[in-house]
Amino acid sequence: MVAAVGLQGAPYLSYVERKRRRRVNNWVIAACIAVVLGWCIWDTVMVDTDWARMGGALGIIGTLERFFWIDWGLVPSLIVPALETMMMATLGTLLGCVFSLPVAWFGAYNVTPNRYIFYPLGRFLMVLSRSIHEIIWALLFVGAVGLGALPGILAVAMRSVGFISKITAEAIENIDPKPVEAIRAVGGNQFQVMYYGILPQILPVVIGTIIFEWDINIRRSAIMGLVGAGGLGLVFFRQMAMFNYGGVTLVVLAVLVLIAIGEVISHYARKAVI
Amino acid sequence: MTAISADGHMPAPVRRWSRYKHPRSTIRFAVLIAVLAFLSWSIAFLNIDLYRIIGAFPRLWEILATRYFPPDIDYVLDDSFLHSVLRTIEMSLLGGFFGVVLAIPLAWMAARNITISRRIAYPLGRFAIMGSRSIHETIWTILFVTVLGFGMLAGTLALTVFCVGFAGKLFADELEAIDMGPVEALRSVGASNLQVFQYAVLPQIRVAFTGIAIYTWDVAFRAATVVGFFGGGGMGWYLKRTTQQLENTRVAAILLTIIVLVLLAELASGWLRHRIAKMR
Structure with missing residues (x-):
């Protein structure tokens, strides 16, 4: 699994010798990983964590307990932000395309x-x-176009460009060149080549990718409110600022419900396309 | 309308070819209309001005050119910032490692073909993976910071949960695609679940899992750069501080650092994955 380090340099080694070297190699790599991880754990847990301030196990349980009293009264005021989140994800995906x-x-x-x-x-x-990261895109766009849903949409769009265009470009690179040549041979222009030769071949892959990206964009647009765009993130931020931890749990549950709805829709959409 | 031809037969009706026949074509049309209606409703509901979308990019460019432009490189080369970069890398390593370690048993439970029990373990594994995937890593960070306080521990735990979701899904997909022959052979000679996993499943997926684990680290590093923005430790904290103090040249320098580091991480992980794929 981890024996990647040079064995090519030494020819004419017996099988036993090669196996022995490989085992030594594996041990060396495992030891290196263990040392690095141990040092990371030490730095995280011993140096950087303020155990006294955390207040022991009882303190943690006390904080956790406040999350479990879910504030159901907040449900009516979550509907519009949830809708906004969904819309932000959809428009962001469209703009990203x-x-x-x-x-x-x-x-x-x-x-x-x-x-x-x-x-x-x-x-x-x-x-x-x-x-x-989408948070950084959102920060940049909040600076450029001001608060509201628009910076969230733009941030989601910019973040999804990379994935959609990478898959699309790979699909274009892997097309069958024969239809393209046929259309060129009968005198089709550049646009006709693209529309009739390339597009039908890549469309199923691209639409599947777009649906997948839409699914991811729902969870991205649910946090855009943290840096000044609208949606569920804004409610999350406000509940957090009010220390209403029951409301925070409810917002998290709302995000889960949204994602589940998105997953169902994208399941059927993908089935319809493929 | 229908002229009877000379030999007394009705002429065949003119048929036009279409890819989708009646009920399916109508459904497709209705779905298309519904999607378009939802899109236009969202544009109206969110009050989106198309001119602002077009104008956003020149404005972003103008802001970047005038306020952010000479990036304050000295700030990035400062010792405390470099230390935070090191801590970001540490967090991503730890989060990636523990995430992958936790994701393997969960993926085992959530793979339909080799799960221990389809009634209990399968839904449990699916739900755990889906739940940690659905909630964005920044929300996990905020929750952990609230419970455990500021610092790297909260960030590391948030990244761990994120990696469980990310790697777990890829692992489960990989497990569901394995060749079932060896699994059945071992089961038929009475091997236990663990033995089946060790001798029939693990040899098939070792290379793919290593590749996925490295990719997970790459993605975790990307997430680790902003975890600090919400109190999780690492370089995100500097990003938050400089953004709120409107020290834009410093923000620009930090952003450049993030882009360069992410590129390096991507190159490193790509190189490693390439080497591992060659060993297959």
Whole structure:
């Protein structure tokens, strides 16, 4: 499992010798992992944790207990934020699809307009979108367009561009080139090649990916409220600020319900597409 | 309308080809209309101005260029910040490791073909994985910070839960795709569940699991960069401080650091996964 370190350098070794070296190698790697993990645990648990302030096991149980008195009175005021969260996820996914069209076009090696300028640009945009966390995107967009649902939608969209366009670009790279050649041969222009040659081949994969991403975007848009966009995250933030831990639990439950609804819808949608 | 032809037969009606026949085509149309209606309702309900969407990017660019532009690199090279980067890496390692370790038995329970019992263990494993996946890692962080106080412990636990959900789902999918032949062979000679797992399942999935574990660490590192934003320790704390003090050049430097580190982590994990896939 972990024996990845060089065995290639030494030819003409007997089987027993190779096996012995491999075992030694495995032990060395396991020991290294153990040392690193031990040091991490020591730094986390001993150095950085303030055990006295936590108040012992009783204190922790006391805090936990406050989460269990669920504040059911909050249910009516959760409906509109839950709807907002759902809408934010849907619009964000839609906008993400729109943004990922050019990115996928640039980043697919066989259809990119220019292999030296646009192809690296497309790849870079994919990596950039995936490597920045949605919270950071939301912070940037709250600065740019102000509070409300819009920065949340834009953040969700930017974050989903990377995944959608990466899968789409890979699907475009793996298409069967024959229909494309056939359409070119009968004189189809660039648009007709894309619309009739490429699109039908990649559509099932792309739509499946979009549905999957929508499912993930629901849980992303549920936290956008923490940094100033609307939705369930805002209610979570307010309940937290009021130390109403029962309400916090209820919001978490509401998120779970939303995700379950999303999972059911995406299950049927995926079945309909594939 | 229907002219009778010379030999007295009705002409065949003109048929137009369509991919979907009557009930399915109507259902598809209705679903499409419903989705479009929901989209336009959401645009109206959330009060989205399309001009603001188009204008957001020039504005973002302008803000980045004028307020964030010369990134304060000295701030990033400061000792305390570098220490927080180290702690971020530690948290991601610990969260990834314990997440993967916990995810393996849960995935075993949640894989339909080899689960211990379909009535009890299967729903339990599914629910545990789905529950930890559904709640975003920042919410886990806030909850753990509330209970355990600020610091790396809360962040590490939040990352652990996140990794359980993430790796558990991939592991369970991988387990459901294994070749059942060896499993049945071992069961038929009376091996226990643990022996079946050790000798029939583990050899089939070892390489794939290692790859998934490395990928999980990569994703956990991405999450670890912002866990500190909500009090979980690591570099996110500096991000929060500088954002709230509006020290935008420092924010820019921290963001650049995050992008570079995530890229490095992605390269490292890609390289490792490539090497492991070659050993298959």
